[in-house]
Amino acid sequence: MLGGRGAGLLWREKEERLWQETPRGMWPAQGSSSIMFLKRNREKLIDELADYIDCILDRFLQKELITKDDYEDAAYERGPRKQVRRLLDIIDCRGEELASIFCSFCAEMKEKPCGKQRQVVQGSxxxxxxxxxxxxxxxxxxxxxxxxxNSRHGEKIYFADHFVNLLLIKGHYSLEIKKHELLTFGQQRIHLQKTAERLEIKTEEIFQKLTDRSAPKKILVSGVAGIGKTVFVQKILYDFSRTQTFDSFDFVIHFTFRDLNLVSKPTTLRNLILMKMGHLSRVLDDVFLNSEHLLIILDGFDEFKFYNQIDVDRYVIDPDDEVELVQILGSLLNGELLPESTILLTSRPTVINHIPVDCIERFVIITGFSEKEVKDYFLKYFQTKEQGSEMFTFVRENHFLFTLCYIPAFCWIVCSVLKESKNLNMDQPKTVTDIYSHYLIVILKHHTHNSNKCSTVLETILDLGKLAYSTLLKHETVFYMHDLEPYTSNDLMHSFLDKTSVQNPESTEDVFSFTHFTVQEFFAALYYALEENLSVDMMELEVQIKFGLSSGSLDLFLRFLSGILSARNQKLLLKHLNLKESIKLDSYASWLIEELIKHCENGAYILNLLHCLFEQQENSLASRIVPTVMRLNLSDNTFSPIDFSAVDYFCSLVHGDILELDLTATNINSGILQELEPILFRCVNLWIGENNLDTEAVKILCHILSAPNCKMQFLGMGWTNIGDEALLELYNSLVHNTSLQELWIEGNEFGYDAVEKFSEISLFNSTLQHAIIIGSKIQESEIIKLRAKSSGNLIISDFNDASGRDFWEGWFQWIFQRCEICTDEKLVSFLTKVCRGLSLCQGTDWACEWYAEMAKLLQKRMQHCLVDNVKRRMHTLEQIFSVPVVNGKIQLTSDT
Known part of the structure; x- marks a missing residue:
């Protein structure tokens, strides 16, 4: 046994012994033939070089002594001895010069062996x-x-031929749970890839020291479904097994949470490893003793059935302690079990708030493909560069298609659909549902034969839909063989399912999922559209409450349902699949119109309904959408190009003034505002606060405000990080404006000089009643100066009773409502910004009740908050809002 002294894998010791056994005269003398030398000593060389073939191949490829094809010809041979044989054959064909270089290189290895030199440990x-x-x-x-x-049975897709680089950045997602991660990903992804603060890292750097700190031991890699997390893990395993990219590790142990879900009784870490890698049984003690050279990968945390129990209170420190699975995993993550080992955890962002993030030392986001990688993927997928370039250009000009292609799984779906659309006489897709409907047809054409009866195809599609529908109700994305027993099992069904065979102590079990979770939602919507007698109707509010289908969790299902029930997709499915027309088309259209009218009139969040209308692509429906007022609430979700397409489609069909457009906290920028400009001209009230706006964005708004036909009466731009230059742009645009009554620009970066200049607007504009700039950089002494000016009632830089109690109570109520709907992390971020201006309400008595209510809200949130650092920030805020009240007045200190 090796004991615990140093690394374990003694590369230098092994190399020295091998080369010392090699006769000194083995390498050819100067002037003699290297080719003949290699032929005479072929079998001995195969024995001696098998341990180093990976390094030799890598060096020769790097120095361009062999081509990539040569490299792959040798590398794809099964086993190192066969790889040496193949390399010797290649050298023999290339002649004396390469043979001489090869012999020289091998001779140098005696003095400078490949790989990282390790500490020699006594013992065998x-x-x-x-x-x-x-x-x-x-x-x-x-x-x-x-x-x-959907590769065909027996078809081999070699990793090296098809892997396209993924963009990794250092950082992490907001810990808030997205309404639907795919739907909010588009613009956020673009923001992540373009932000100046990002630190792009390469796969081989993920375990390395990147700053003055030591190399990380606990790493979290996050990314939305289909973004490439599992392929990224395979890249690590592939590189480790073939090269010495990750030469600090002797062993890499890979677990998927799909496998781990099958562990139903107490076990040990040793048993978990041997269940997948029995060949390590004789050396596993040494692996544990040298755990600083061990990498453990835990892939797919979001699929773990005990994901909300991972932050354990009791730890284990011995790999042979038999405990519940969550204790083993929690102990690994917290560094209590094998503390010197490196742990890599992958997860979708939806469950990150259940991970004990305090123990994570490096956060990495997979943002999918960049534009360059999307193009590379197209060129690899299509048969010719010309066709690949043509298809890429088509997709590049389509907002929603191009945004989808940043996610690798969707890039494949888009490519497969575009490739077959012409062959199947299908129109180019216009919506997301079109893509999936075409995808369904393409797969069916490739995986069915003329002998298949239409009834069998229809039965299989309905079975897939029923499976998707039932599992979606139960929030399940993975299922097992017994779950498939009620359904028709054939090759067609398995064309849409991924199967993974996992080994448990008693037997091998197959684990299934749809090829992508959005495919599951598509089939669920297809089943809903086709099935006339549903036992459980997902559209009913009582059912949604019963099954815990929270707001937003059915967004994509509803979009798919709307697209499937559109007249054009009904015809498409009838033509290619002989599916009957759904009887739900008219009733669904009526429901959609009623919901759109209701949401317009009460100002409820409407974006997903706009997407549903966009999926219909039926312009005649617009004549039936006649709300008494139009209030479009699009707030609190990252605005993407796909969202713009849906909003623009609705507004181009439904005419009239827009009483209110709410784009609060949507991450909009000057580019989106430029595209929205025709819509903004129709707005009476516009709210675009909590976005990072620059001067260019403000100039677009100023263009609208200075127009003779401007309708805008209220404009909210609070907490947008605009400064003096933007304020003066607003001043110039309002000189001739006759519509704007209130301008809310609180929490921004204005200085006294700019505000004083802006205060002169009252000399030119008699319409503007209030410009609220509380929470800016203005000092108390400067506030007094502003009050003394004749425009003091117009420029409101602090809380004062002159504006009226109702005025401020309305503002505070709006703040409170924002906090109620915010996630925990967003609540903390937003309230921290708001607090910048609250010290200005010192001495007022009308805010006492509001302070007490806010303190109660924070106390309630802290009870359920699972993220320690967010909880601590909540506690700090709760102390601010629990300040003492004396004689009905808040007693704020300078520290508060």
Whole structure:
């Protein structure tokens, strides 16, 4: 046994022994033939070089001594001895010059061996060394080919041929749970890839020291479904098994949470490892003793059935302690079990708030493909560069298609649909549902035969839909063989399902999921559209409450349902699949129109309904949408190009003034405002606060305000980080404006000089009643100066009774409502900004009740908050709002 002294895998010791056994005269003398030398000593060379073939191939490729095709010809051989044979064959064909270089290189290896020099440990290391090599060969066999969506039986898709780089950035998602991560991802992804503060990292750097701090031991890699997390993990396993990119590790142990979900009784870490990697049994003690050279990958935390129990209170420190699975995993993450090992955890962002993030030392986001990688993917997918370039250009000009292509799984779907659309005489897709309907048809055409009866196809589609519908109700994305027993099991059904075979102590079990979770939602919507007698109607409010279908969780289902029930997709499905027309089309259209009218009139969040209308692509419906007022609430979701398409489509069909457009906290910028400009001209009230706006964005708004036909009466731009230049732009635009009554620009970066200049607006504009600038950089002494000016009632830079109690109570009520709907992290961020101006209400008595209510809200939120750092910030805010009240007045200190 090796004991615990140093690394374990003794590369230098092994190399020195091998080369010392090699006769000194083995390498050819100067002037003799290297080709003949290699032929005479071929079998001995195969024995001696098998342990180093990875390094030799990498060096020769790097120095361009062999081509990439040569490299892959040798690398794809099964086993290191065969790889050496293939390389020797290649050298023999290339002639004397390459043979001479090869011999020289091998001779140099005696003095400068490949790989990282490790500390020599006393004792026998041969078994550890042999098992490490065998382990790499096992990982290579398991990861040499990649799982490609709907590849045919027996078809091999080699990883090296099809892998396209993913963009990784240092940082992490907001811990808030998205309403629907895919739908909010588009613009956020673009923001992530363009932000100046991002730190782009390469796969091989993920475990390295990037700053003055030590190399991280606990790493969280997050990304939305289909973004490439599992392929990223396969890239690590592939590179580790073939090269020495990750040469600080002797062993990499890979778990998926799909496998771990099958563990139903107490177990040990040793048993978990041996369940997947039995070949490590004889050396596992040494692996544990040298855990600083062990990498454990935990892939797919969002699929773990106990994801909300991972932050455990009781830890284990011995790999042989038999405990519940969550205790083992929690102990690994918290560094109590194998503290020197490196842990890589992957997850979708929806469940990150359940991870003990305080123990995470590096956060990494996979943002999918960049524009360059999307183009590379198209060029690899299509048969010719010309066709690939043509299709990429088409997609690049389409907002929603191009945004989808940043996610690798969707990029494949889009490519497969575009490739087959012409062959199947289908129009180019216009909406997301079109893409999935075409995808369904393409897969059916490729995986069915003329002998298949239409009834079998229809039965299979309905079974897939029923499976998707029932599992969506139960919030399940993975299921097992017994879940499939009630349904028709055939090749067609499995064309839409991914299967993973996992080993548990008693047997092997198959785990299934749809090829992508959005495919599951599409089939669920298809089933809802086709099934006339549903036992459980997901559209009913009582059902949504019963099954815990929270607001927003059915957004994509509803979009798919709307698109499937559109006249054009009904015809498409009838033509290609002989599916009957749904009887729900008219009733759904009536429901959609009623909901749109209701949401317009009461100002409820409307964006997803606009998407549903966009999926219909039926302009005649607009004549039936006649609300008494039009209030479009699009707030609190990252605005993407797809969202713009839906909003623009609605506004182009439904005419008239827009009483209120709420774009608060949507991450809009000058580019989006420029596209929205025709719509903004129709707005009476516009709210665009809590966005990072620059002067260019303000100039677009100023263009509207200075227009003779401007309708805008209220404009809210609070907490948008605008400064003096933007304020003076507003001043110039309002000189001739005759519509704006209130301008809310609180929480921004204005100085006294700019505000004083702006106060002169009352000399030119008699319409503007209030410009609220509380929470800016103005000092108390400067506030007194502003009050003394004749325009003091116009420029409101602090809380004062002159504006009226109702005026401020309305503002505070709005703040409170914003906080009620915010997630925990957003609540903390927003209230921190608001507090910048609250010290100006010192001495007022009308805010006491509001302070007490806000303190109660924070206390309630703290009871359920699972993220420690957010909870601590809540506590700080709660103390601010729990300040003492004396004689009915808030007693704020300078520290508060």
């Amino acid at each position: 290391s041969s078994e550890y060394f042999k098992l490490a090599l065998k382990h790499k060969q096992t990982l290579l066999r398991r990861n040499d080919c990649m799982k490609y969506y």
